[in-house]
Amino acid sequence: MSIDRPxxxxxxxxxxxxxxxxxxxxxxxxxxxxxxxxxARRRYAQGPAGSVLIKRLSRPVSEQQKQRLKEEVQLAxxxxxxxxxxxxxxxxxxxxxxxxxxxxxxRSLETxxxxxxxxxxxxxxxxxxxxxxxxxxxxxxxxxLADERGRPLGIVHRDVNPENIxxxxxxxxxxxxxxxxxxxxxxxxxxTASVLRGDIAYASPERMRxxxxxxxxxxxxxxxxxxxLLTGRHLFDLEDVELGAREAGPxxxxxxxxxxxxxxWVPVAEMAARIARFGPExxxxxxxxxxxxxxxxxxxxxxxxxxxxxxxxLEMRDALREFLVVQGRSYGRPEAARxxxxxxxxxxxxxxxxxxxxxxxxxxxxxRRSPH
Numbered sequence: 093m094s095i096d097r098p099x100x101x102x103x104x105x106x107x108x109x110x111x112x113x114x115x116x117x118x119x120x121x122x123x124x125x126x127x128x129x130x131x132a133r134r135r136y137a138q139g140p141a142g143s144v145l146i147k148r149l150s151r152p153v154s155e156q157q158k159q160r161l162k163e164e165v166q167l168a169x170x171x172x173x174x175x176x177x178x179x180x181x182x183x184x185x186x187x188x189x190x191x192x193x194x195x196x197x198x199r200s201l202e203t204x205x206x207x208x209x210x211x212x213x214x215x216x217x218x219x220x221x222x223x224x225x226x227x228x229x230x231x232x233x234x235x236x237l238a239d240e241r242g243r244p245l246g247i248v249h250r251d252v253n254p255e256n257i258x259x260x261x262x263x264x265x266x267x268x269x270x271x272x273x274x275x276x277x278x279x280x281x282x283x284t285a286s287v288l289r290g291d292i293a294y295a296s297p298e299r300m301r302x303x304x305x306x307x308x309x310x311x312x313x314x315x316x317x318x319x320x321l322l323t324g325r326h327l328f329d330l331e332d333v334e335l336g337a338r339e340a341g342p343x344x345x346x347x348x349x350x351x352x353x354x355x356x357w358v359p360v361a362e363m364a365a366r367i368a369r370f371g372p373e374x375x376x377x378x379x380x381x382x383x384x385x386x387x388x389x390x391x392x393x394x395x396x397x398x399x400x401x402x403x404x405x406l407e408m409r410d411a412l413r414e415f416l417v418v419q420g421r422s423y424g425r426p427e428a429a430r431x432x433x434x435x436x437x438x439x440x441x442x443x444x445x446x447x448x449x450x451x452x453x454x455x456x457x458x459x460r461r462s463p464h
Contacts, residue, residue: 104133107146108185112137115146115183115192124271131195143195144180147271151188161189167247167275168193170237175230177258177268196266199432201254201317207432208324210439217383218416218423219431220321225412226265227257227314232405234270235307239277246276248305251290252313254320259432263425274305288352292363293326297396300364308398311408315393315401319375322382327374327394328358328366371396385415 104116107130114135121129127149135141149161161182168179168191178194199207201223208214234247249256251272258266272289288295296312299305320326352360375394379387389411395401402408416423 107132108183108190110181110183115144117146118143121145124269127191127271134192143197145193145195147191147193149189149191163275163277164271164273165191166277167245167273168270170245171234171270173230173233175226175265175267176233176270177266193268194266196258196260196264196268198258198260198264199436201257201259201321204259204432204435205254205320205324207435207439210442211435212442214324215321215431215435217322217386218419218421219428220318221386221412221416222423222428223257223259223265224314224318224321225409227252227267227317228311228405228409228412230265230267230405231307231310231314232409234273235310235405244276246274246306248274248307249310249313250274250299250305251294252310252317253291253294254317255291257317259428261429263427263429263432265428288360292352292360293328293358295363295367296398297367298398300367306398307405308401308403311393311402311405312395312398314405314408315390318393319378319390322386322390323378325378327370327378328363383415385418389415 104118107115107117109115114133116133116135118131118133121131123129124147127147130146130148132144132146133141134144165179165182171179177196180192180194183190183192204215214220231249231252234249237245237247239245247270249267249270249272251269252267256267256269258268260266288299292300294313294316296305296309299309316327358366372391372395375391376387379390382390389408392411393401393408402411
C-alpha cells in the first residue's frame, strides 16, 4: 500500500486497545480488494510509540471468507524474511477483523517510476538490479517455505507489482501484501476460477489463461517490473503489442466471463489478447538501449513458457547480482536510498509534467492518477 504523505496535522483517534497497547489512526490510505488500509500509531503502555499499518477487512459473511482470512494471517505469520513486510497480529474489534502490519517508511516502486518519468530518465541499472534481486530473494523464501513436516506450502504471491514493492528510507527493499497469495495450507479455500485476484497488468500468461500457476508465475511478474524500471515503460503499453492484440482475434470464451478483484486500466479481454500476442520480438524492441547482460535477464524472465524462465527466485537473484559484480559496482542500501532521494529532488523541479501515485510526495503538487 502506498504511503508517502507526512503525518496528518489532525490528532490521531483511538481505534482499539489490546493488552494496554493503544492503536491510534493517523489517516486512511485507501482501499484494496481485500480491505481498507490505515496508517496508525502503536503506543505501548510503557515505552515509545511507533507507526504500523492496519488493514480493516470486511466482516466475513460466509465460511469461505472466514477461512480465507485465517489463511492469510496464518500464512503471513510463517513468512520470516528481511525482504518481506511483517504481519504482527489479527485483532477482532466491533465484529470486524483488523490485521496489524509493518509500516515501511519510504517509497513504493510505483512512486519511483512516476518520479523517474517526471525527470525523464529511468533509475540506474545498478539500482534496478539491487531492488529486483532483493525481491527475487524474498520470493525465493516464500516459494520454498514448508510446513512443520517439511511439506512445501506452494506459496505464490500472485500480485507482484510496483505498488507492492517498497524502498525504505534507509534503502531496504520490502515485498508487501500477501493478501491474495495462493498456498497449500491445510483447509485452504480455492479462489473462484473466474476471478483474477491482484493487478492483471502484471499477470503471467498462464494466469490469464486461468491455468494453475506456480512460483514461476511470480518471476514473470517480477520480470515485467524489471523491464519497467529499466525502460520506464510497461511491456504491454507498447504500440506494437497493442496492434498485435487487435489482430490476434477474439480471446477464449472463458475469459469473457472473467472478473477482476482490482480495477484495471485495461479490460480483461484486451489484456488477455495482448499477453496472448506478445513474444520475444516484442521484448527485444522494449529492451533496446539496455546493457546486453540485462537484456538477457529480461528475455529469460519474460519467456511465455514457465519451463524457459528462471526456475527459482534464487536463480534470478544471482543473475542480477552477477551483473553488478561484473560491472565492478558496489551497490547496496545506502546507494539505493541516496538514488531515490536524488531522483525525488530532481523530479520536484518538473513535478507538473507527470503524475505522482502517492499523494504529497511533493506537498504542493496535487496527486493525479498514473496510466499504470
